[in-house]
Amino acid sequence: MVKVNGNYGKLPGSYLFAEIAKRTAEYTKANPDKKLIKLGIGDVTQPLCPAVIEAMHKAVDDMSDKKTFMGYGPYEGYAFLREAIVKHDYAPFGAPITADEIFISDGAKSDCGNIGDIFDIDNVVAVCDPVYPVYVDANAMSGRAGEWDGRRWTNIVYLPCNEANGFIPELPVRTPDIIYLCFPNNPTGAVATRGQLKLWVDYALRHDSVILYDAAYREYITELDVPRSIYEIEGATECAIEFCSFSKTAGFTGTRCGYTTIPRELKRCGESLNEMWLRRQSTKFNGTAYVVQRGAEAVYSEQGIAQTRETINFYMNNAKVIRQGLKDAGLTVYGGVNAPYIWAKTPNGVPSWNFFDKLLHEANVVTTPGSGFGAEGEGFIRLTGFGDAATTEEAIERIRKVLQMRSLD
Secondary structure, three states, rough: OOOOOHHHHHOOOOOOOOHHHHHHHHHHHHOOOHHHHHHHOOOOOOOOHHHHHHHHHHHHHHHOOOOOOOOOOOOOOOOHHHHHHHHHHHHHHHHOOOOOEEEEOOOHHHHHHHHHHHHOOOOEEEEEEOOOHHHHHHHHHHOOOOOOOOOOEOOOOEEEOOOHHHHOOOOOOOOOOHHHHHHHHOOOOOOHHHHHHHHHHHHHHHHOEEEEEEOOOOHHHHOOOOOHHHHOOHHHHHOEEEEEHHHHOOOOOOOEEEEEEEOOOOOOOOHHHHHHHHHHHHOOOOOHHHHHHHHHHHHHHHHHHHHHHHHHHHHHHHHHHHHHHHHHOOOOEEEEEOEEEEEEEEEHHOOOHHHHHHHHHHHHHHHHEHHHOOHHHOOEEEEOOOOOHHHHHHHHHHHHHHHHHHOOO
16 A cells, blocks of 8 residues: 655645635635735746847757757756856855856755755754745655644754844754755845854854755845855855755746755765765756756846846835835834845734735735744735836835724734
């Protein structure tokens, strides 16, 4: 008799964004005349930039000619893209990374979920709270999270990130083996300074832990003392794996491309994690499409850099509009400075899902309830700057009117 992975049965409810989609669909079905504005899920809305489109068209032409046709590519990605990443994402910031330490994939989400394949089931995992759900759910599916007690997983070390500590996690009492960090942070929009990251790198080195560092929003950083890569911190090449993405940087959410960096210095139990990941990828992943990788390479061209920067500025202006509009409406607001996410405190302590439903039904605006990111997210909602400029302004005006017209309890 076939047995299934019983860990799936332990998962509480549905995936956060699936639940949001469900509630949104039910409301739309019951109210087909209502125009919804979605500021919840962090999907981009601006098209791929011209430089990327041109490169991808050329790559398609390559596939039409026997002389330039490309079949299976390298499991770790084509050298032209990996070298461009080193030149533009690491070298300018003093991060000592080489092309053979970079693995091209179909996105940071996949790698964040799959990286657990190279770690033993008995490792203790630490996550920030609130947290991007994939970090937790992927470990729960693998059996690494323990049991769900109705609020949290029994074998996960939660690192509270709240107003009291500026949404920056403090070193834990219980020592974890694997530590997930994400800066600029999703969902809070918080960032860690060099000094704050140095504390974590030193901690990981001291305890032989591994940091899994999600840097998907690195291109949105505006402040000077905020590292774009954890490898800017001395010692990080011996204790950290970094995940990066073209999804939010260059609009690849529908095109799918990202990369994971694993330094050759990073070894545990006498094993090279770089070599282990290559073994995993060559077995379970057949590489990112040539056409997509050529498009990603174009992001680093002179035109691509300028064009993607223009798009990032567009989204950050939306974030500014949301941040200021919610402040003017009387809400306490965080984020929106080094990240396209705004983390807003619900008024009068209203529970996150209640406030989500209120904004959905009364303002016809879709947000993300903070409690979906963890217990510390209760009492907050997340909004994103990835929408259209005009509809973003309209959404904030709708929210403002709802907050002015009715008291919340």
